[in-house]
Amino acid sequence: MRIFAAFLMISFFALGACSKFSKVQKSKDYEYKLKMANQYYEAKKYHYAQQLYEELFPVFRGTDRFEDLYYKYAFCAYYLKDYLSAENLFKSFVEVFPNSKKSEEMDYMRAYTYYKQSPKLELDQTNTAKAIGFMQTFINTHPGSPRNKEAAEIIDKCHVKMELKEERNAALYYNVGQYRAAAVAYTNLMNEFPDSEKSDQYKILVIKSYFQFAEMSVDTKKEERFEKVMAESNDFIDRFPESKYLKEAEKYLNLSTNNIKTLKNEQVKKTT
Numbered sequence: 001m002r003i004f005a006a007f008l009m010i011s012f013f014a015l016g017a018c019s020k021f022s023k024v025q026k027s028k029d030y031e032y033k034l035k036m037a038n039q040y041y042e043a044k045k046y047h048y049a050q051q052l053y054e055e056l057f058p059v060f061r062g063t064d065r066f067e068d069l070y071y072k073y074a075f076c077a078y079y080l081k082d083y084l085s086a087e088n089l090f091k092s093f094v095e096v097f098p099n100s101k102k103s104e105e106m107d108y109m110r111a112y113t114y115y116k117q118s119p120k121l122e123l124d125q126t127n128t129a130k131a132i133g134f135m136q137t138f139i140n141t142h143p144g145s146p147r148n149k150e151a152a153e154i155i156d157k158c159h160v161k162m163e164l165k166e167e168r169n170a171a172l173y174y175n176v177g178q179y180r181a182a183a184v185a186y187t188n189l190m191n192e193f194p195d196s197e198k199s200d201q202y203k204i205l206v207i208k209s210y211f212q213f214a215e216m217s218v219d220t221k222k223e224e225r226f227e228k229v230m231a232e233s234n235d236f237i238d239r240f241p242e243s244k245y246l247k248e249a250e251k252y253l254n255l256s257t258n259n260i261k262t263l264k265n266e267q268v269k270k271t272t
Contacts, residue, residue, distance in 0.1 A: 021048050030059045034069070041072050050076035067097050071106070078109065087113040108147045111135045115154050121165050132158045163193045167202075174209055179216070183209035200236070200243040207232045207252050214256070223263050226256040 024036045037052035053073040060066045074089035090110035094103045111134035117127040135151040135158075142148065170185035186206045190199055210232055214225035233253035240246065 025052065025055070030056060034060070034065070037069075038072070041076065044079070046076040046079045050080065067100060067102070070096065071102055074106065074109075078113065081116075083113040083117045104142055104145060104147075107141065108138055108145070108151070111138050111151070112154075115158070118158065118161065121161060121168070125162050125165055128158045128162055131155075132162075159193065163189070163196060163198075166192065167198070170202075170205070174205065177212075179209045179213035183213065200240040200245050203232070203236050203240065204243075204245040204248055207236060207249060211252050211256065214259070219263070223260055226259050226263075229253075229256040230260075 024033060027033050033052055034056055037049050037056065040046075040049035040052065050073065053069055053076065056069060057073075060069055070089075070093055074086060074093055077083075077089055078086035087110055090106045090113065093100075093106045094110070097103060100106075111131060114127050114131035114134055118125070118131055119127065132155050135155050138145070139148050139151050145151075166185070166189050170182055170189055173179075173182035173185050183206050186202045186209065190196070190202045190206075193199075196202070207229060210225065210229045214222055214229055217225050230253055233249045233256065236243075236249040237246065237253070240249075243249075
């Protein structure tokens, strides 16, 4: 009975709220309608506010109150997590009010909507890449903005996310035994994220991948592929002389050198 009574009470209030909103929506007093839209907005009832603002667009377009109406309308979409619509509205605001004091904020929010749309690590990271691009554009366009620190932090977070996704993809190739693909993937990781703290780790995995690939190759291809391991190992030694993986790189260099010697000795035996 208590549950049923609570349900009836909730339904009563919900119907009352809908009835009140319906009266506001039907009103021809546009000043009152705008006042109520702002009240709904301040009360965080963005769904109601959004509908009223949308209906008031043609009424207040061209007036000195249209900018504030547009501003709040755009944020209604954002707060309702309709980030695609919010991005378009933030962009349009800057185009319609290029000299507004709020245009910098809206420019930032446009970039931020892409960050909010950045998906789980396993999914396509197009919006993450767009967030990086738009945040960097914001920093370049507004060099003195107090929002630049946060924009730079978001760029760093997005880079970390994209790097981790590519690292997992490369690791997957390695774990399933597709060593050539793994080597290429780890090389691409180094090229795409040259400032990564994991560069030496990626490089040693390039070496290990090429070594595994060489070992699995037919005899006629082995020498050429062990030479590739040697080249990558020497490059590692030159680039990362202080790395904790240095001894491992030297190990693969020596193993590859010895394998090539063995292959050449076997070739000599076959010809004599």
